[in-house]
Each structure stands twice: as structure tokens, then as C-alpha cells.
Amino acid sequence: MSLLDRIKSAFRKAPKPEDDPVVTIFGVSAPLSVMEKAAEAMQAESANRVDYLGKAAIAGHESIAAVRAGDLDKAWDLYLDQKSLYLQHANQWEWNAQDTIALTASLDKNLANILRLKGRHHDALPHVLYWAAAQAHRPSKHHGQKIRAYFNRCKLKNTTLDEVTAFVALSAEHPDLRAIQDKVQEWIARG
Incomplete structure (x- = not known):
């Protein structure tokens, strides 16, 4: 069950407001028990996720260092690794196509720079x-x-x-x- 499905399920199963105080968080009002269940679902969901952005950041730093050292082939490979990690991040979080392309294409400027060099x-x-x-x-x-x-x-x-x-x-x-x-x-x- 996806995170969104779990949150929807928590809202459907929510007790009536007179039994459960209503709270507002980030402009969303819901019974406290629903907010707690949603928070639990988000924590469980994030615990099962891989930190692809963190790994991508490491690859990005290594690629910059490789460019500075003049090892352009290594830098190219590291940028492609970073792009792959960005794709995995976008897939894991179910991004739409436009945002995924924008993220991965952000590295094409760096790839162009290597080719220019x-x-x-x-x-x-x-x-x-x-x-x-x-x-x-x-x-x-x-x-x-x-x-x-x-x-x-x-x-x-x-x-x-x-x-x-x-x-x-x-x-x-x-x-x-x-x-x-x-x-x-x-x-x-x-x-």
C-alpha cells in the first residue's frame, strides 16, 4: 500500500471530531489521531527508502574533483552514476516526468563542459x-x-x-x- 493510500485510509477510519480533537498542521485540519497515523505512515515509508540523493551528492563531489584533477573520463562516469542515482530517487518518490527530466538533465550542463574541455x-x-x-x-x-x-x-x-x-x-x-x-x-x- 502506498503512503498516499495509507493516509487516505487513516482519514476514512478517523473517529468523529467530538471524540478526537481537531488539529491544523501546515494548513490541513484533521483529527489528531489521523495526523498521528499519517506521521507514523510517513516514518515507516521513509525508513524503507534508500538515500539516493545522498549517494548522488557524493558522486557529484567526486566528479567535480575528477574534473579539477583533469581526469575527465572518470568525471564523465561519475556524472552518469549521479544521473542514475537521481533517476532512482525520482522513481522511489514517484516523481512526474517533467520533474524527473529536470533533475537528471541538470547534469547535462556538466557533461557538456567535459566535452568542451x-x-x-x-x-x-x-x-x-x-x-x-x-x-x-x-x-x-x-x-x-x-x-x-x-x-x-x-x-x-x-x-x-x-x-x-x-x-x-x-x-x-x-x-x-x-x-x-x-x-x-x-x-x-x-x-
Whole structure:
């Protein structure tokens, strides 16, 4: 039984308010016994969970250290481990697709940086575009700056920055790294 189902069950089985004082916590009013059962259910649920975010943070710190040490292949692997841990966290907590993609794609900026440091600018661009598209629900001028910088490094003569930013805006609804990589390959083929 999921946590939500247990809480709903506790509300259905709740005694009448005259038998149980009503309390308000975080704007939710319910009988005290229901709040206690909900708290117990949450504690039991969290006791069975793995701390994927903690493990992801460790992988993230190690990847930063690997980049600083110049071990870019190790950093790449650690970022992919971190991404996998983020996915496991999102799955464990039943996140929706948009939030899951936003979390995991946050690492694509770092992956793009590794590719940039290796001089692989055409491979780096899709990662920055994916990162920006996945974060479009939280726009930042930083996205535009990164897109411009990575686009300029690619020296695409027959593709404009406006075309690239329009594509990112279109991709924001359903960010797809593979589709973005295909589009960048199309731009590269145009010269």
C-alpha cells in the first residue's frame, strides 16, 4: 500500500471530531489521531527508502574533483552514476516526468563542459540544449548565455542562434536528448 493510500485510509477510519480533537498542521485540519497515523505512515515509508540523493551528492563531489584533477573520463562516469542515482530517487518518490527530466538533465550542463574541455564542441552542444529545454519551466538568462557560448564554439555557418533557441523552446514541452542530438547533427551536416 502506498503512503498516499495509507493516509487516505487513516482519514476514512478517523473517529468523529467530538471524540478526537481537531488539529491544523501546515494548513490541513484533521483529527489528531489521523495526523498521528499519517506521521507514523510517513516514518515507516521513509525508513524503507534508500538515500539516493545522498549517494548522488557524493558522486557529484567526486566528479567535480575528477574534473579539477583533469581526469575527465572518470568525471564523465561519475556524472552518469549521479544521473542514475537521481533517476532512482525520482522513481522511489514517484516523481512526474517533467520533474524527473529536470533533475537528471541538470547534469547535462556538466557533461557538456567535459566535452568542451575535450574540444568536442559538436558533441557538447546537444547536452546544453537538452539541459536548457528541460529547465525551461524555470527560465534563466544563464541558459541563453550557455546556449550562445556553445553554439558559437560549433561555428555552424548555415544555422542561426535564433533557430537554435527556437528549437530549444519547441523541445521544452517534451525534452528528448536523442532528438536534440539528431537535430544538431542535421545542423552540422548543413555546414
